[in-house]
Amino acid sequence: MAQLAVVTGASSGIGLELARCAAEDGCDLILCADEPEIEKAAAELRSGGATVEAVQADLATMEGIDRLWQAVAGRPVDYLVANAGRGLGHAFVEQEWPDIARVIDTNVTGTTALVHRALRDMVARDQGRVLIVGSVAGFIPGSYQAVYNATKAYLDSLSWALRNELKDSEVTVTCLMPGPTQTEFFERAHMEDTPVGQADKDDPAMVARKGWQAMLKGSSGVTTGLKNKVQATLAGVVPESVLAQMHRNMADPDKAD
Numbered sequence: 001m002a003q004l005a006v007v008t009g010a011s012s013g014i015g016l017e018l019a020r021c022a023a024e025d026g027c028d029l030i031l032c033a034d035e036p037e038i039e040k041a042a043a044e045l046r047s048g049g050a051t052v053e054a055v056q057a058d059l060a061t062m063e064g065i066d067r068l069w070q071a072v073a074g075r076p077v078d079y080l081v082a083n084a085g086r087g088l089g090h091a092f093v094e095q096e097w098p099d100i101a102r103v104i105d106t107n108v109t110g111t112t113a114l115v116h117r118a119l120r121d122m123v124a125r126d127q128g129r130v131l132i133v134g135s136v137a138g139f140i141p142g143s144y145q146a147v148y149n150a151t152k153a154y155l156d157s158l159s160w161a162l163r164n165e166l167k168d169s170e171v172t173v174t175c176l177m178p179g180p181t182q183t184e185f186f187e188r189a190h191m192e193d194t195p196v197g198q199a200d201k202d203d204p205a206m207v208a209r210k211g212w213q214a215m216l217k218g219s220s221g222v223t224t225g226l227k228n229k230v231q232a233t234l235a236g237v238v239p240e241s242v243l244a245q246m247h248r249n250m251a252d253p254d255k256a257d
Helices: 013-024 037-047 062-072 097-125 146-165 204-217 226-235 240-251
Strands: 004-008 028-033 052-056 079-082 128-133 171-176
Touching: 004 013, 004 062, 013 028, 013 037, 013 079, 013 128, 013 204, 028 037, 028 062, 037 052, 052 062, 062 097, 079 097, 097 128, 097 146, 097 171, 128 146, 128 204, 146 171, 171 204
Parallel strands: 004 028, 004 079, 028 052, 079 128, 128 171
Antiparallel strands: none
């Protein structure tokens, strides 16, 4: 039987590219997203010969987590790719609370619940790999993107902690930490009018390939793109106040050309 990969946030961008990586490696796929476009993504991969099930579910809710897990139907999950996430730009005080809560519920609560459920089964079998899509943003205080960066700091930290807890097992957790990537993220986060929204970005296929390869190797984590690697390194030595101002220069709409 083929190995099973569960990929969330798989309707577009990095998630869809990660699903393509899994399909190329001969995996059966369960793809999840909270939008009907997930059916189109699944059909595309099926046309290439992959066995794919699409699940439209909101992973910001326990109902959505349950719906996705019902699709797994007790089958061992070999690879969990926890990619689903939401962004939110502009000043914190200008954002509406329901939008803030949705970012936290998706990126933090939903991802944690799904990883917890998958890891329990993997540990019981002493086999499996998890890829959590964090971000280089998790290293930087995110002025004008404060909640999003905070959620990614959580995911980055969670990945490393879980990896350490599981180091004596055959289960691995890998953290993919990309920088700005050419996806629908900035449009959905209402950040098209920011310097980072208007700048050149990394190719999502490259980011996904690096992340998938790192997960297969059981690596601890990978930061894609030279500029992002430099930024991650600087985050360890530059004062937080300076990092926050640097981020403001990228994410403040008033600083766009």
